[in-house]
Amino acid sequence: MKKGDIVNLCLAAAFVVFVVASFVFGLQPGMKLGRISWDFTKTMILMFPGAFILIGLFEVWIDRSLVEKHLGETGGLLGYFWVLLLAFSVMAPMVIALPIAKSLSEKGARLQIVLGFLGFSTVCRIPMSVFEATYLGVPFTLVRFMVSLPLIIISSEILGRLFVPPSAKGGERSIG
Amino acid sequence: MNILYIAAGAALALSAAFSPRKTAEALKIAARKFWKILPQILIFIIAVSVVLYFVPEDRIAEILEEHGLLAGSAVAAVIGSIAFIPGFIVFPLCGLLREHGVSYTVLSAFTTTLMMVGVLSFGLEKDVLGWKLAAARNISAFILAMLTALVTGLIFGELAA
Numbered sequence: 001m002k003k004g005d006i007v008n009l010c011l012a013a014a015f016v017v018f019v020v021a022s023f024v025f026g027l028q029p030g031m032k033l034g035r036i037s038w039d040f041t042k043t044m045i046l047m048f049p050g051a052f053i054l055i056g057l058f059e060v061w062i063d064r065s066l067v068e069k070h071l072g073e074t075g076g077l078l079g080y081f082w083v084l085l086l087a088f089s090v091m092a093p094m095v096i097a098l099p100i101a102k103s104l105s106e107k108g109a110r111l112q113i114v115l116g117f118l119g120f121s122t123v124c125r126i127p128m129s130v131f132e133a134t135y136l137g138v139p140f141t142l143v144r145f146m147v148s149l150p151l152i153i154i155s156s157e158i159l160g161r162l163f164v165p166p167s168a169k170g171g172e173r174s175i176g
Numbered sequence: 177m178n179i180l181y182i183a184a185g186a187a188l189a190l191s192a193a194f195s196p197r198k199t200a201e202a203l204k205i206a207a208r209k210f211w212k213i214l215p216q217i218l219i220f221i222i223a224v225s226v227v228l229y230f231v232p233e234d235r236i237a238e239i240l241e242e243h244g245l246l247a248g249s250a251v252a253a254v255i256g257s258i259a260f261i262p263g264f265i266v267f268p269l270c271g272l273l274r275e276h277g278v279s280y281t282v283l284s285a286f287t288t289t290l291m292m293v294g295v296l297s298f299g300l301e302k303d304v305l306g307w308k309l310a311a312a313r314n315i316s317a318f319i320l321a322m323l324t325a326l327v328t329g330l331i332f333g334e335l336a337a
Contacts, residue, residue, distance in 0.1 A: 008215035008299075015222050029229075037225035043262060044221055048210055050180040056206030057187050060198045091180050093262065095220065095297050099209060102304045115313060122291040122317075127179070128263040132287070135271030140280055143331050144288065147324045155316040163309045 047092045055103050064107050071109035079113040080120075080153055087120035097121035112160030119152030216300045223296045224260045233261060237269055240278055240286060245334060248278070249285040249325055256289030257318060260296050281329035288321035 019037070022030020071079045083104075090097055097118055105114045124145055133141040192199040231239075236255055243251050261269075270283050293314050294301060301310040329335035 005215040008219045012215065012218035012222060033225060033229045036228050037221060040225055040228070041221050044217070047180065048217065049206075050184040052206040052210045053184040053188060053203065055209060056202035056204070057191050057199075059205050060202045061191065093260070094291070094294055095217070095300055098297075098300050098304045099213065105304075118313070119292065119317070119320075123288070128267075128291075131263055131267045135267040136274060136280070136283060136287075139332075140284070140328070143328050144284065144324055147327045148288065148320060151320045151323060155320060159309065159312055159316060163306075163312070 044095075047096055051092060051096045052099065055099055058100075058103055059107075062107065067104065068108035071104065071107075071113045073110055075110070075113065077153075079109070080116050080156075083109075083113055083117035084120050084124070084149075087117055087124060088126045090121040090125045091127050092125075094118065094122050110160065111163060112156045115156035115159055116152060119156060120149070123148045123152065213300060213303065216303060219299055220260075220297050227259060227296065231255075231259070233265065233269060236261075237273055240273055240282060241276055243282075245279055245281055245329070248282040249322075249329075252282045252286035253289045253318065253322060253325070256286045256321070257293035257314075258295045259290060260294070261290060263291075266290060279329070279334045280332045281325050281334050284328040285321060285325035288324050289318060292317035292321055 015037075019030055019034035021027070022034060069075065070082055075082075086100075087097075090100070100121075101114050101118050104117060105111070109117075129141055129145075132144075188199065188202075191202060236259060239255065240248065240252055242248075266287060270278075270287060274280070274283060295314070298310060298314070301313070304310070305313060326335065
């Protein structure tokens, strides 16, 4: 376990102790904070196991060569199309898309495509977009798609060229 | 949420039918990966809770209503970058704000940064992209969100060209 993780776990433990103590001693702000974090934990924590099961299955069943061929250096711009389709189906916020991006990268997707996937998954997940269009209108959602999708591709191309993929560095820094 | 588990369950059943060994391996990978990022997830949850404690959703709504088009968009983009609110809460909230006369430009700046820029999830992102690239991605996402808001404002006639 890394040093940063230990610090994080200690912080989390301190937080839990604080909240529990607040309930024991009837400290109002601490109790309120506890209720907020409990509600949020319930929404978040439930998403992770389902997402990670799918990631695990992806890792054992999908051949590296397949990912490399379509999303790697040889995939060209069509790779964006495939990750767009994948992004449509993401049902959760970016924190869930991140481990998926990590797996794609480990399987040989090039950095541009990984960044493209992250961008697409934030902007055009279908369940979220339906929700958005319901409350803000279809034109609003369409404008967002039409403006942000090309910009995501452009910014992914730029960033992908500027940075070395973390997976290429190997060792501790590597994705995984 | 339910669809996620239906998908995961179906994929798991299918996988087990073909190869129980590979399925077990997949579950092991899933557990290991989850365990590895759990500390970051916990910090993320705590950070979001603390922010929500000090600036609850109804307060965010008030702030978005208080400002005009340009200042409002800038404020909305900053709040959107920091806050983390699930879609099923934020879009009904935005629908309500729209009825209260908040412009599409402001709502676009708010929702786009909310989804694309993640100050509170930076720890998780840093582990995937490295901190330099994670920072660069967030900055470029912020610019992208502002451009999207700008075009939204022009198309909906809220900003004069």
